[in-house]
Amino acid sequence: MTKRVIEWNMPINFISANASKEAKKGHISTLHTWWARRPLAISRSTIFASLIDLPNNTDKQNEINSIIKNLSKSDKRLHLEAFEIFSDTWKLEKPKILDPFSGGGSIPFEANKLGCKTFANDLNPVAVIILKALLEWPAKCQSLKFLDKNNAKCSNQKDLLIKLILKYADIIEKKSFQEINKFYQYRQLEGKNPLAYYWIKYFKCPNHLCNTEIPLLRNFYLSNKPNKKVVIKPIFAHKKVSFDIVAGDKIDFDASQGTISRGKFNCIICNQVFSSNELRKASFKKGLKEKLVAIIIQTTSGKKYFKPTQEDITTFNSAQSFFNEKIKTWPYEIDPIPTENIRTPTGRPLNTISDPFYVHLQIVNYGINTWGDLFNNRQKLALLTFLQNFKSISNDILTECENLGLLNAEELTTITLGYLSIIFNRFMSYNNNLNRWVLGGESIANCFSRTGLAMVYDYPEVNPFADSFGWKTQVTWIIEILKRNNWDNETQPLVSNYSATELPFKDNFFDAVITDPPYYDNVPYADLSDFFYVLFKRTIGNKFPELFSTPLTPKLDECIANEKLLRRKSSINSSDYKKLGIKDKNGFNNLLTKSFKEIFRILKPTGIAIIVYAHKTNEGWETMIDSLNRSGLVVTASWPFHTEMKNRLQARSSAALASSIYMICRKRLRKDIGFFSELSILAREKIFEKLNFFWDEEVNGGDLFISSIGPALEIFLQYKHIENYNGEKISSKQLLQFIRQSCTNYVLGKLLKNTSVEMIDKPSLFYLLYRWMFLNHDIEYEEARKIALSTGLNLEEYWNKRGSFIIKKGSRIRMLDSNDRIEHYETDHLIDAIHKSIKHWENNQFDEIKLIIDKFTNLQEEFWLLCQALIETLEPKMSEKKLLEGFLLSKKKILEY
Structure with missing residues (x-):
């Protein structure tokens, strides 16, 4: 099976940046209200990359990469080269593309512009009218016929x-x-x-x-x-x-x-x-x-x-x-x-x-x-x-x-x-x-x-x-x-109104199915x-x-x-x-599974599917993994695209996700049973390999964890069942825990310059990870609990305790910084020591700082590394960052005091 460009590489940072610049006037989002439309630049780029075979030599590969970058821009003159390559690749017959959850129409709209035989489907009648207005009606107007072919008044439909x-x-x-x-x-x-x-x-x-x-x-x-x-x-x-x-x-x-x-x-x-x-x-x-x-x-x-x-x-x-x-x-x-x-x-x-x-x-x-x-x-x-x-x-x-x-x-x-x-x-x-x-x-x-x-x-x-x-x-x-x-467009788009669980198309019919299902x-x-x-x-x-x-x-x-x-x-x-x-969860899971099985059925053996997903809860991702696994589709690549790059603060607030994960899937024969202890090694290697790329592409916060799911699925979904050696089945929930743990280890290694995280206490690791993901924003308890577990911390043992920096109010968790911690607290952990030290530094109390540092004689390297990691994590305007920067500049004076 020939590898497609999208299974090799995608300039995600470049495409995402262009997606965030899409002009409003004339944009399809202004046609009619619809929710959670995909950015056109991302739709256009991913459709093209999924339909073009990967060239054999490096120069051609780099050339394609540049063409995709141009395609993501709004200037239509820069799209011509991509259109020519597409036409040349599919000159015998245009590819048939379906989006079974078309909604607001971003995906079929761009597929139609590219020249595909486009099929747009949605169960919702309001979405169907929107799709007709975007796709079907313009094409029908182009084919209007007049009794008088020379009717000058009607030369432009x-x-x-x-x-x-x-x-x-x-x-x-x-x-x-x-x-x-x-x-x-x-x-x-x-x-x-x-x-x-x-x-x-x-x-x-x-x-x-x-x-x-x-x-x-x-x-x-x-x-x-x-x-x-x-x-x-x-x-x-x-x-x-x-x-x-x-x-x-x-x-x-x-x-x-x-x-x-x-x-x-x-x-x-x-x-x-x-x-x-x-x-x-x-x-x-x-x-x-x-x-x-x-x-x-x-x-x-x-x-x-x-x-x-x-x-x-x-x-x-x-x-x-x-x-x-x-x-x-x-x-x-x-x-x-x-x-x-x-x-x-x-x-x-x-x-x-x-x-x-x-x-x-x-x-x-x-x-x-x-x-x-x-x-x-x-x-x-x-x-x-x-x-x-x-x-x-x-x-x-x-x-x-x-x-x-x-x-x-x-x-x-x-x-x-x-x-x-x-x-x-x-x-x-x-x-x-x-x-x-x-x-x-x-x-x-x-x-x-x-x-x-x-x-x-x-x-x-x-x-x-x-x-x-x-x-x-x-x-x-x-x-x-x-x-x-x-x-x-030479072809007439087809808009249909069916449930994605029962589509009217023949087996092995589509060259690509690209969809953004409900989250x-x-x-x-x-x-x-x-x-x-x-x-x-x-x-x-x-x-x-x-x-x-x-x-x-x-x-x-x-x-x-x-x-x-x-x-x-x-x-x-x-x-x-x-x-x-x-x-409930099972009801959603069953419907999503039926939909994915339909995608498997109607996709050609050599075809390609892209499934877009963006949900921050474990439950949402558990159902996605279960449904993919039960459908038979195999993930061959995945890419996180984000549309809020310029607002890093917002992307890291309230557990908000700025990224959507585009999972590339194929119809492939799968092995029956894979053993977790063996596959987890391969999965961790794949996760780290992709996270290196995503880190360089400025994917951060909660988006980085979500981005690590796809690479893991590339390994695990090659098997129908994942088991321990004793026959115990590994659930989707357990897979997500493993993925989160792997991502946590990667992030902490990056932030702490690959020092041994085992030397740093769990509350301090949790504090660092929380700040990296959410800065000073409150988040839901369940989200905080999952982060804590990935560092080995039991959150319940720490929140609302006297002097604790972890506060639970209602269903939300708040993280206190050095300025917020007004109650007396002991320096039991490195983060406690750092918080007390920078407040003493602010008040020129070097004797007090010396006492604290002496207490952590065996962890001085980790102490200063954690200070540096927090500086690199926090935003410039945050007061704790300013205190830490001043404190670190005084390091020599403190050590010599």
């Missing part, structure tokens, strides 16, 4: 489509403007129409002696820039709250102190603090009420804020009355305002605050039960009006296409409506009551600016006709994508995309009835470990999991 979208998007807006603009742009402020209306939620203090309206705010700022402070100041009278807008020197209170903090809220008047349960109870009984507190305009000098008048309140109330009358004219069977329930574990709306819910859909705890509940009354009017005008244009588009002499006029009509429906979805993602006001940039983030729908207590209501964030803005984003992306419990795609599903169903559901035949997106076959996302689950019997679409 892309221009024709753009013209149709612009024309009918404009018609939708103008019709809507005529009907409802009176409820938005009824008055101007400094000659400007409103950009947005800023609302806050409030409820009455549960203390019956107080019973005052309490605004629900984390702070009172509208702008918190160094040179621009604007706040809403609460004014209480007769148990009601109103607001003034105050700026600059006129701010006479601490605006940073809101009423909500860490799940609790306090009453400004009576100073009582209440749990979030009180808030939820009030939400269930009467719902949270809202107040309009500011109107925002955009000027040439920035945003300005105005206090609402009674006219603003009256106009909003009039919009509700207008909506009540207008909805009576809705001619379609389906309700225009989505009545579908937001998903809960039981399939029913919550009745009490003790009912179970999904953590990513926390809004159901506040009486928000249907997707229509995400819109205030004026937003419902905008939704109804724009939707009604959308529905009215279908026949007009068809007539125009027929008049142009199109043989497939119906198809172009559907495509045009498809892009308009995407515009409508973008529009509504900025027109709901979960939008966020972004203080830093004085901007608006839509409801999916975070992965999950949490409760929002203050939000900006966008003016649909504003120049920013309104309908026109969303049209512009779509047109930019169509203009900037080249549609030329355990990472993103609940189906639940989140229901927001868009119910909108698509109302705009183009009649054009794609096979995609939108169910109330919500399919959940039963979705590959996700969503049991991990359940909260208050004790009332649910695990025997009901299957019918409720709840999957």
Whole structure:
């Protein structure tokens, strides 16, 4: 079997750097919201490298490496050489490429651009529409046929489509403007129409002696820039709250102190603090009420804020009355305002605050039960009006296409409506009551600016006709994508809607399967995309009835470990999991295994598969290893690509992973049993070999451990079973423990200049490793426990002990540095000695330092090595690093003292 370039070498640092520079304008991520898309530069480079045979001589290999570097850049002129090599390699027949979990489409998009016969599949109907818009519809437009072949007006199919979208998007807006603009742009402020209306939620203090309206705010700022402070100041009278807008020197209170903090809220008047349960109870009984507190305009000098008048309140109330009358004219069977329930574990709306819910859909705890509940009354009017005008244009588009002499006029009509429906979805993602006001940039983030729908207590209501964030803005984003992306391809991409566990393709069909499967419990795609599903169903559901035949997106076959996302689950019997679409670790494992077995089945014997994975938990990686092993696929290479290289601090915080691991797999015959004691030696050698390369490529922190999994699997997955000599099977969990231990030994060896780590005590090794991975950030206990075990430390024996540098608070671990350790502590370990020494150095107490160093006479080399390792590990601005640097500069003076 010929080795491919990707199985030899990849310039991961170079490619990752270019991935982090991808421009936003015209990028496919701006087409429609989708979560965890792969960077295009990485997709493009890995697809190419997986389809090109490795040259035999070194010069040619280096040349290919340079070509891949150019391919990862955004300048398309640098891609031509790679395209020529690809075309020459596959001149007889283009390779057939499948992504069975296509999602947002990065992989099939780049495969199609390269010239592959591209197959994109996803179970989720929302993803399928996105894929059609990226792949299928542009190709269909290229093949439009006219009765008059010399029709000059239609010589460019892309221009024709753009013209149709612009024309009918404009018609939708103008019709809507005529009907409802009176409820938005009824008055101007400094000659400007409103950009947005800023609302806050409030409820009455549960203390019956107080019973005052309490605004629900984390702070009172509208702008918190160094040179621009604007706040809403609460004014209480007769148990009601109103607001003034105050700026600059006129701010006479601490605006940073809101009423909500860490799940609790306090009453400004009576100073009582209440749990979030009180808030939820009030939400269930009467719902949270809202107040309009500011109107925002955009000027040439920035945003300005105005206090609402009674006219603003009256106009909003009039919009509700207008909506009540207008909805009576809705001619379609389906309700225009989505009545579908937001998903809960039981399939029913919550009745009490003790009912179970999904953590990513926390809004159901506040009486928000249907997707229509995400819109205030004026937003419902905008939704109804724009939707009604959308529905009215279908026949007009068809007539125009027929008049142009199109043989497939119906198809172009559907495509045009498809892009308009995407515009409508973008529009509504900025027109709901979960939008966020972004203080830093004085901007608006839509409801999916975070992965999950949490409760929002203050939000900006966008003016649909504003120049920013309104309908026109969303049209512009779509047109930019169509203009900037080249549609030329000889083959027609195929988009399908199947479960990855049951694909409709023949055995041994694909030259490559490249996919980014779901990461355990990472993103609940189906639940989140229901927001868009119910909108698509109302705009183009009649054009794609096979995609939108169910109330919500399919959940039963979705590959996700969503049991991990359940909260208050004790009332649910695990025997009901299957019918409720709840999957535990085994449920996820089974679905992922079936998917990987399908990849094995449809992949040609000489084919290649790439499986992308990025999950920080052991459970996630255990299921990945089990599924790969059970599928029969063998890992032949692996590469960590990271997209946040410039922000090393973020990559090493909160156990966050900046890297995704691209595992290269083949169909190969495997041996039945391998013995762990023999294979572990080979695996450790492979791990160290690859870690040397990854270390030079600046892969660090938790990413380095994840990066070491692939090299180990290259050894272990050559066998169906790994056992000890006594027949005891080695589990995936045990393999991960071995891999983590190997990686720990490697890192400590690097940091301590390959000195014997056995001479350094376990708590000190743990401190060094923790700082190297996470700096001064708190992390989850389970993550800290695994790190401690890799150094041989039992964390429970050390946390929260008097004088300990390890603090456990709730489910998180915090590591104290020398400045934080204020309690008395003994110098039992090297790190204790170092912490005390640098504090004594800071106070010029050299006698005390000498006493400490004398205590560790036999470990002086290790003492100074650990100091140097910490200096190289910590960030420049960290105070402990500065103390250590000064201390080390005084080493000669200390030793001679």
